[in-house]
Amino acid sequence: MEPPVISVVVPVRDGEATLPSLLDALAAQRGAPPFEVVVADDGSGDGADRIASGHPVVARVVAVGRPGGAPRGPGAARDAALAVATGTWIAFTDADCVPDPGWLAALAAAAAEGDAIVQGPIALPEGARPGPFDRVVARTGPNALHETANLAAPRSAVLAVGGFGSAGIRPRRGKELGEDVMLGTALRRAGLPLRWRPDARVVHPVERRGWSAAAAERRRSAAFCALVRRRPELRDDLLWRRWFLSRSTAELDLALVGAGLVARGIVVLARTGRRRGTVEPARRSPAVGRRTSRASAAASIAAGVAAATPYVRTLERRTRPWPRGRRPAIAGGLLAGDVVAAASLLAGSLRQRTPVL
Numbered sequence: 001m002e003p004p005v006i007s008v009v010v011p012v013r014d015g016e017a018t019l020p021s022l023l024d025a026l027a028a029q030r031g032a033p034p035f036e037v038v039v040a041d042d043g044s045g046d047g048a049d050r051i052a053s054g055h056p057v058v059a060r061v062v063a064v065g066r067p068g069g070a071p072r073g074p075g076a077a078r079d080a081a082l083a084v085a086t087g088t089w090i091a092f093t094d095a096d097c098v099p100d101p102g103w104l105a106a107l108a109a110a111a112a113e114g115d116a117i118v119q120g121p122i123a124l125p126e127g128a129r130p131g132p133f134d135r136v137v138a139r140t141g142p143n144a145l146h147e148t149a150n151l152a153a154p155r156s157a158v159l160a161v162g163g164f165g166s167a168g169i170r171p172r173r174g175k176e177l178g179e180d181v182m183l184g185t186a187l188r189r190a191g192l193p194l195r196w197r198p199d200a201r202v203v204h205p206v207e208r209r210g211w212s213a214a215a216a217e218r219r220r221s222a223a224f225c226a227l228v229r230r231r232p233e234l235r236d237d238l239l240w241r242r243w244f245l246s247r248s249t250a251e252l253d254l255a256l257v258g259a260g261l262v263a264r265g266i267v268v269l270a271r272t273g274r275r276r277g278t279v280e281p282a283r284r285s286p287a288v289g290r291r292t293s294r295a296s297a298a299a300s301i302a303a304g305v306a307a308a309t310p311y312v313r314t315l316e317r318r319t320r321p322w323p324r325g326r327r328p329a330i331a332g333g334l335l336a337g338d339v340v341a342a343a344s345l346l347a348g349s350l351r352q353r354t355p356v357l
Contacts, residue, residue, distance in 0.1 A: 004059075005033035005111075006104055007087030007155065011064075011077035012039055015095035016046040018205070020055070025098045027057040032104035038062065038085050039095075040077035043069045048095070060084055075164030075179035078148070082155070082163050090155045092148040092180075097122075099150075099202045106200035107152045116193050117184060118152040119143075120200030128206050132322060132330045133214035133337075135207035142196045144237035146184025150202045153187055161186040169223040177220060178227045181238075185231045211333025218341035221245065222348025229354040244357050245345060251311035252338045253357050258307030265300035268293055 008026060012019055019039075026037055036059035039052040045068035052061045062080045065072045082090065089111050093099060103120070110118040122139040130136050137149060161183070168179030188194070209217075224245055228234045235242045244250035272293045318334055319327040342357075349355040 002034040004036040004087040005108060006035040006089045006091050006152070007081075007085035008035060008037045008091045008093065008104070009078050009081040009085060010037065010039045010052075010093060010095055011042060011074045011081070012044060012048050012052065012095035013042040013071050013074075013077075014044050014046045015048045016044070016051060018096040019048050019051050021098050022093070022095055023052070023055045023057050025101075026104075027055075028101055029099070029104045030101045033108045035091075035104055036060070036085070036087060038081040040064050040081040042071045042073070042077040043067055071175060073168060073170070073176040073179070074148075075168045075176060078179075079163045079165065082158065085155060087155060089152055090158055091152040092150075093202055094149045094204070097149050097202045097204050100200075103200050103202060106197045110195050110197045110200070111152070111154075113195065115154050115157060116195040117146065117187050118195045118197055118200065119146070120150045120197045120202065122147060122150050122204050123201055125203055125205060130206045131208065132319070133209055133211045133333060135209060135214070135217070137204045142194050144181070144184070144234060146180045148180040148183075149204050150200065151180065151184070152200075153192065157187055157190060157192055158183070161190055169226045177223055181227055181234070182231065185233060185237075188233075211330075211336065214333070215337040215340045218337045219344050221341040222344040222351070225345065225348035225352040225354045225356045228356055229352045239356065243355060245341075248311070248314055248338070249342065249345065249357060251314055252342055255308040255311035256342065258304040258309075261300045261304030261307065263304075265297040265304065268297035268300070272297070 010019075010022065023037070029035070037057050038060045039049075039058055040062045041049040041052065041064060043065035049061060049063070049067070052058050060081075062077075062084060064077045064080045078092065089107070091104065091107055106120065107118055110116065119139065119142050122137055124130070124136065124138060137147065139145075139147060139150070164179045164183055168176035168182065170176045228239070239245060240247045240250060244253070315331050315334060319330045322330055345356055349357070
């Protein structure tokens with residue numbers, strides 16, 4: 001039997017519902033070089049380990065942690081798989097993904113061109129229509145996130161930079177994140193170029209959730225401050241205008257400043273109105289002073305409205321695909337999530353002493 005050219009590394013935690021589809025898709029690969037599949041089970045309590053052990057495409061199953069115990073995290077699981085993988089190249093994907101039949105053949109073609117980090121598209125299931133608060137993982141071109149739902153690199157290079165190690169960020173809530181960003185940037189620092197293969201596609205499911213769960217997830221935004229502190233090059237490769245997580249976060253920041261200006265203008269107008277009705281001749285402001293105060297208040301309100309307009313327009317565009325009757329509630333949920341993210345970024349910026357807004 002020929003030694004594997006590619007080792008497919010799959011971390012799994014309670015993936016009984018999705019793992020069979022992934023393994024069947026790997027077994028159905030066409031035109032692929034010799035490959036092996038290594039599944040790292042991160043303490044699953046639902047039988048995912050038994051599914052992996054019983055599938056003919058799986059070469060090895062590595063146990064990480066205790067069944068049903070606290071998860072070690074996807075980074076530690078992938079490192080455990082890397083320790084026993086024997087392929088020249090490593091292809092990463094997730095237990096809930098489904099690669100196209102030509103996925104490994106496309107990755108092998110990219111590998112033949114020389115050492116590199118290889119990325120391919122991450123697509124939604126055919127016909128999927130995500131809701132306004134659903135979690136979507138999609139990639140249509142190369143990016144600095146280096147999502148390991150679809151990523152390949154030479155095994156020697158991955159081991160040389162220490163694999164995933166303890167590079168991920170562990171928020172107070174939820175699993176670690178950013179371990180793939182840290183690995184990708186480490187490989188880039190080691191001199192590997194980024195190579196895009198549009199024919200190496202995997203499908204990633206949509207995670208259904210409501211507005212409250214989506215807003216709670218945005219608390220994890222603070223982790224980007226830690227990532228940028230550890231990898232300063234992400235300011236140029238990932239952030240918008242070097243200081244903002246995205247254009248929409250910049251618009252929200254501006255809108256919050258605008259809300260403050262509007263509030264200030266309203267307060268000044270209210271105070272001016274009260275002074276007009278107060279009979280205190282010795283302390284009464286001259287009429288010209290009242291007019292100046294009102295003009296200043298009006299200017300503050302106008303500036304605040306102008307500052308908030310870009311975000312309001314963006315929010316309107318985000319709600320446009322949905323029925324008119326649902327749009328106000330959807331806008332409220334999106335606004336709540338954006339405010340949570342803004343607060344988390346501010347807290348993370350102060351804690352890490354690395355501003356990301």
